[in-house]
Amino acid sequence: MKNTFCDASMYPEFAKKVKECRKKLKLTQGEIANKIGCSRQMYNRLEQGYPPIMQYADKLAEILGEEIFSVFSFDVRKYSKERILIYAVIFGVSYEEIAKVIDSTAQYTQAYLEKNTSGYLLQYRSGWDRLFPHMEMIQSARRIGKNSIEVVVDGTRYVLVNQIKTASRERDSIWNLIGKIKQPEDLEKSEELYS
Known part of the structure; x- marks a missing residue:
């Protein structure tokens, strides 16, 4: 399945955008980290080009502006894990069905979605559209x-x-x-x- 989420080469571009917006607002990394609820070290990794911490995406957008997401091909927040879990409950989609779409096992998919980790299943955007056709x-x-x-x-x-x-x-x-x-x-x- 094609990965429609940005590849790792987009992370430095995202990091640059975040850093520019932060500096424009004259905020320190520590101030942003406190506002979004993560450590300064974790926030610093984001600005160094490591994978974005999407659990803080909405808060980052509130502080720095929606423009920080302009480097991505679609609204990454729309496909956050929280939203996927909620839709799965409402529309009665099982872990087995999700696993089939992403070519994984139900056990791994469940463990992944329920853990508060920073990795993503977001790359399977077309899969989510198939899983939740009534969005x-x-x-x-x-x-x-x-x-x-x-x-x-x-x-x-x-x-x-x-x-x-x-x-x-x-x-x-x-x-x-x-x-x-x-x-x-x-x-x-x-x-x-x-x-």
Whole structure:
């Protein structure tokens, strides 16, 4: 399967863009790291051209501007692991189905998606489009607090909770559907994720 995500040669270009935007705003690496919630060392690696830390993509865009993603061929945030896991729950897509698309095993795919690692399955963009053909039915998705998300699909509101299990140093991120309500209601303290 063709890798439609940027190859490693794009990371230095992304790093350069991030660094330019940070300097334009007269912010230090430490200040950006604090704002996005990672260590200065991890942020420094990003500016050195190592693979981007996509779990911080939305926060980086808020601080540095959407232009930092202009080097990529598509919106990398649209295919974040969090979103893939949420869609899999809502549309009833199994790890086995995802594994077939990316030519992997269900066990590896599940372990990969549930671990908070910085590697990606994002390169299989065309695969996600096949797995989730009804993505256009998603009207909005927004975070409710820290560990839950509300997604409105074709007039139905789905509420999902992220149950994070910690074993030694590893964290498993598991999204569970806890509610399905026909007419969405306004919720306080929610922030738009994707719309």
